[in-house]
Amino acid sequence: MRMDTILVQETIQYDKQALVGVYEEYSPVLFRYAYRMLGDSDLAEECVAETFSRFLHTMQNGHGPDQNVKAYLYRISHNWITDHYRRKPFEPLDPDSLVDPQDNPSQVVAQRQEQERIRRALLRLPPEHRQVIGLRFLEGWSHKQIADLLDKTVEATRATQHRALAILRRLLIDPEKEDIYDSKK
Amino acid sequence: MTQKNDFDDTVDPRLQQLLDKLHATPARDAQSADRGRTRYLAQLDALGLSRPKSRVQDLLGWLTLNNITNPRSIRKDGNFMTTRIPKIAVITAVVLMAVMLLVVSGGAMTAYASRAAMPGDALYTVKTGIERTEVTFSKSPAVQAELHLQFAQKRLDEMATLIKEGRFANVSKTSAQFEYHVQQAVILLQALAAGNPTQASALTTQVSTTLTRYTQTLNTMLTNVPETTRSSMTRAIQVSSSGSTFRLNDSGEVEFTGTVETITPTSWTVSGRVLTIAPETQIEGVINVGDLVEVSASTASDGTLTAHKIRLEEEGNANSNDNQNGNENENDNDNENENANSNDQHHDKVEFSGAVEVISSESWTIAGRTVAITPSTEIEGSIVVGSQVEVKAMTNADGSLTALKIKLSEDHEGNFNENTNGNTNSNINSNTNSNENGNHNGNENDNENDHEGNHNSNMNHNGNSNHNGNGNGNDNGGEGDD
Numbered sequence: 317m318r319m320d321t322i323l324v325q326e327t328i329q330y331d332k333q334a335l336v337g338v339y340e341e342y343s344p345v346l347f348r349y350a351y352r353m354l355g356d357s358d359l360a361e362e363c364v365a366e367t368f369s370r371f372l373h374t375m376q377n378g379h380g381p382d383q384n385v386k387a388y389l390y391r392i393s394h395n396w397i398t399d400h401y402r403r404k405p406f407e408p409l410d411p412d413s414l415v416d417p418q419d420n421p422s423q424v425v426a427q428r429q430e431q432e433r434i435r436r437a438l439l440r441l442p443p444e445h446r447q448v449i450g451l452r453f454l455e456g457w458s459h460k461q462i463a464d465l466l467d468k469t470v471e472a473t474r475a476t477q478h479r480a481l482a483i484l485r486r487l488l489i490d491p492e493k494e495d496i497y498d499s500k501k
Numbered sequence: 502m503t504q505k506n507d508f509d510d511t512v513d514p515r516l517q518q519l520l521d522k523l524h525a526t527p528a529r530d531a532q533s534a535d536r537g538r539t540r541y542l543a544q545l546d547a548l549g550l551s552r553p554k555s556r557v558q559d560l561l562g563w564l565t566l567n568n569i570t571n572p573r574s575i576r577k578d579g580n581f582m583t584t585r586i587p588k589i590a591v592i593t594a595v596v597l598m599a600v601m602l603l604v605v606s607g608g609a610m611t612a613y614a615s616r617a618a619m620p621g622d623a624l625y626t627v628k629t630g631i632e633r634t635e636v637t638f639s640k641s642p643a644v645q646a647e648l649h650l651q652f653a654q655k656r657l658d659e660m661a662t663l664i665k666e667g668r669f670a671n672v673s674k675t676s677a678q679f680e681y682h683v684q685q686a687v688i689l690l691q692a693l694a695a696g697n698p699t700q701a702s703a704l705t706t707q708v709s710t711t712l713t714r715y716t717q718t719l720n721t722m723l724t725n726v727p728e729t730t731r732s733s734m735t736r737a738i739q740v741s742s743s744g745s746t747f748r749l750n751d752s753g754e755v756e757f758t759g760t761v762e763t764i765t766p767t768s769w770t771v772s773g774r775v776l777t778i779a780p781e782t783q784i785e786g787v788i789n790v791g792d793l794v795e796v797s798a799s800t801a802s803d804g805t806l807t808a809h810k811i812r813l814e815e816e817g818n819a820n821s822n823d824n825q826n827g828n829e830n831e832n833d834n835d836n837e838n839e840n841a842n843s844n845d846q847h848h849d850k851v852e853f854s855g856a857v858e859v860i861s862s863e864s865w866t867i868a869g870r871t872v873a874i875t876p877s878t879e880i881e882g883s884i885v886v887g888s889q890v891e892v893k894a895m896t897n898a899d900g901s902l903t904a905l906k907i908k909l910s911e912d913h914e915g916n917f918n919e920n921t922n923g924n925t926n927s928n929i930n931s932n933t934n935s936n937e938n939g940n941h942n943g944n945e946n947d948n949e950n951d952h953e954g955n956h957n958s959n960m961n962h963n964g965n966s967n968h969n970g971n972g973n974g975n976d977n978g979g980e981g982d983d
Contacts (some may be wrong), residue, residue: 320578332545333631339541340630343534348526355523361533376548425521434519453512453520481512489515 335375339368342389342420343362345455349390352398352454355428355435363400365393387465390455437487445480452477524673619659620671620678629678638683643704644694646689650711653682657718660734672726680737683712684773687744694755700734702749712745721862743772755806756797758814761790769808771796776808785812785925851902854891854910855950857884866909867892872904882909 343364350360350367370392438446444466451457451465459477463470552639630653656679663672688709693701712892719738726734741891743759750756759772771775776798778784788794793814798806855868864873870893874880884890894902 335545336542337630337821338635341626343537343541344529347529347534351526352523357527357533358532361530361537365537365540368537372544372548428872430519431522434871449520453517454523481516484520485513485516488519489513493680 335372338371338385338389342386342405343368345386346389346393349450349455350393353435353438353450354400363393363396366396366429370396384464387461390451392464394443398443398446411497434488437484440487441480441483445476445483447478447486448473448476467500550982554793560806575729617921619662620675621668640694642689643700646686646693646704646708649682649686649689650708653679653686653715654684654711656717660722661718664722669727669730672730676730676733676737679715680773681714682742683737683741687747687774690747691755691800691806694749694753698749703813705747705749709745709747712741712747716741716745717876718862721874724880733970740773752796754797754799754809756795758793758795761788761792761794764788764790769811771811774806776806779807782808783812785810788813824961850890850893851896851904852893854889857886857888857890860884860886867902867907870902870909872902873897874904878904879905881906884909 346364347360350363351357352361356361369391371389382417430501438449441449447466448462451462452459457465459470459473466473468476528811550949571840616691618628632648632655637704656675660672660675660679663669663675686708690704693704703742704786705878716738719734719741723731723738739760746756746758749757755774757774762770762772767780769778771794776796788811794811795814796808797810798808800806840909853868853870855870857865857867859866859871864871866872870892871971882888884907890907891910893906894904894906897903
């Protein structure tokens, strides 16, 4: 029996120990996911905390996951990240704030600026496109797993990925074509 | 990519490269993570999901099944856990029950289901997650250290099962977790030494006794694992063995023996423990990575260590150089060379031969005589019940026997090159004892000890000339036949 299945059976029974187990199991992976999408440890912690808080809240209200705790938690995290950027859009990059004095400043700034550029591009994707790219390329999920999470067919998630990659290419690799996407939007 | 369709997985490599740049994540800040966990547990508690009081029985059952009130999985050889743990176990159980009743009053079916989970099993992470939670809930460093020792025991049991089942792929990972728990126990002990020396002193004995036993168990297991698994286990043995030497001296400093792993101007790592090197730290002798050293250090309340003195270990070095290169050539010069300046010099050696009747990890019965097996017992050849063997053993004060060496009789192996040199430990603390095994088989099998009282156990299976030149004048240069 898959652990997810067991965990969900337990969580549905409101078993506290199982709920502790869920946290121990998934909080580290959610932290990494949130960090990759947000680029900030404190924000990532906030995302994890809020995700689990919402998770408990929905459980208490008799809702919550019906089959896959992990996917459910990722979905909450994704929504939190989307909301976060909606509330607080990217600010212009301040190179000084990015420097860790212990590292080589120029290298670190360049590296982090590049990461920010990629995150900004991701942010310009429609939320579902972003979610597919994040799960597929940052988290290494299979199309089947993503399809399950989105409640779609594998073909549909492949199509979403295809479109998302095309947009990202235009945004990150062929910026001169960026207008095309912007005008579509 | 198994499927080709309109939306295949082909990604522009440049794009893939860019996305890969987001992959690395920093280590999670432990304090922030703890805060998050605490917040979650508080929210969980506030949900009011508590169960009826009958669940106390469940909790008791859970504790029992997890060897907290009744450590069933402990070996039967009259050791610390079975003979001395009960009082501590009861205290631990009471503390855990109190805490868990407050915080986690669930019956925990998952806990039940996961308790037997083995590394590599789906529920194993739940099992270890529950363990971490138990530690988090225990506020006392002493209880936490005790829990870590128990979890280390569980990892040992799991390793034994994995080895038995031939699931070697998971042994290294489990071994690393064992190491982690041992390190945590010692770190907690260090922290306790700074805050509560009396309590730390009592715990020191407990940790030391337990880790000595763990080291023995690991050494026994080591003989049954393939080469690929050995390095991780050897490291675990080192950490456990070093942890067992941990003690508090009269001035409240901690002392331990360990192997130097890294050396930088500001910090050294000795058997996994990081030592801050201060300007006033005394470093005696020329010490290199790989050397066995004695350390005395002061502890801060967070468990960090600042070295006062580091010096080359001088007594009782146990160099076990087990070189398994696959050649069956028993070049047994049998130079036991027991220069062990230990207290057992009055022990008599006996030799006998006969059929093996019983084989267990702690003792064997051969020709009706039971001999204890220790980590330093040399066992040569593939011996099974029924094999004819020759035994060299030491008589203990109580008349029991401890095997020094057991090997297949020459009838079976054909090459028992007995070369007992009879140097019965007369070289007490005075000899510079350099053992150099010139191994002409291209194998790394060098023990060089320039210190007193070394106990060198060389299991050299390479079958070549094995010249064991001792600086103590006992030149036991036996040569085996090929």
